[in-house]
Amino acid sequence: xxxxxxxxxxxxxxxxxxxxxxxxxxxxxxxxxxxxxxxxxxxxxxxxxxxxxxxxxxxxxxxxxxxxxxxxxxxxxxxxxxxxxxxxxxxxxxxxxxxxxxxxxxxxxxxxxxxxxxxxxxxxxxxxxxxxxxxxxxxxxxxxxxxxxxxxxxxxxxxxxxxxxxxxxxxxxxxxxxxxxxxxxxxxxxxxxxxxxxxxxxxxxxxxxxxxxxxxxxxxxx
Numbered sequence: 001x002x003x004x005x006x007x008x009x010x011x012x013x014x015x016x017x018x019x020x021x022x023x024x025x026x027x028x029x030x031x032x033x034x035x036x037x038x039x040x041x042x043x044x045x046x047x048x049x050x051x052x053x054x055x056x057x058x059x060x061x062x063x064x065x066x067x068x069x070x071x072x073x074x075x076x077x078x079x080x081x082x083x084x085x086x087x088x089x090x091x092x093x094x095x096x097x098x099x100x101x102x103x104x105x106x107x108x109x110x111x112x113x114x115x116x117x118x119x120x121x122x123x124x125x126x127x128x129x130x131x132x133x134x135x136x137x138x139x140x141x142x143x144x145x146x147x148x149x150x151x152x153x154x155x156x157x158x159x160x161x162x163x164x165x166x167x168x169x170x171x172x173x174x175x176x177x178x179x180x181x182x183x184x185x186x187x188x189x190x191x192x193x194x195x196x197x198x199x200x201x202x203x204x205x206x207x208x209x210x211x212x213x214x215x216x217x218x219x220x221x222x
Contacts, residue, residue, distance in 0.1 A: 027077055
């Protein structure tokens with residue numbers, strides 16, 4: 001059989017509150033019935049007045065007045081019941097708070113018993129003794145640097161500063177390597193031969209002679 005959640009336990013206080021709320025609901029229901037009767041009697045009184053029956057109209061109005069008085073009394077009863085229910089529920093809350101305080105106080109006492117002054121002093125003495133042993137071992141092995149904690153923190157800060165500077169320099173070097181164009185090898189540079197100036201002059205002279213022959217004027221006959 002599987003484990004089933006146990007039903008909540010109903011206490012005597014729960015039963016008392018439940019009964020009070022039932023009485024409150026019954027009074028509210030009775031109030032609604034009386035309100036309907038008052039409205040009905042008002043309507044009957046109007047009809048009697050229209051039929052010229054004043055005594056009958058007054059009779060209905062008297063009944064209405066009595067029922068309105070009963071409604072007023074039920075409001076007082078409801079107010080009393082509501083206050084009583086609220087007081088009981090508030091006392092139950094106070095009871096739960098008191099129980100919680102008692103439980104907390106018991107736990108606090110238990111913790112205080114476990115953490116008494118003698119135990120704390122013994123723990124601190126043991127820690128101090130172990131620390132002294134560690135310092136003695138470090139001095140024996142020559143591991144004591146002789147620097148204080150402040151010096152060690154200053155060394156760490158300077159290390160971080162130098163590390164950042166070196167990283168910046170390395171980054172700039174990498175950027176310059178990427179942006180620098182490769183140089184052309186000297187072996188691949190071709191030297192063009194010089195053009196002889198004599199050949200240019202000879203060709204220029206030959207061209208001038210041809211132009212002088214082509215444009216020579218013809219002799220005039222007499």
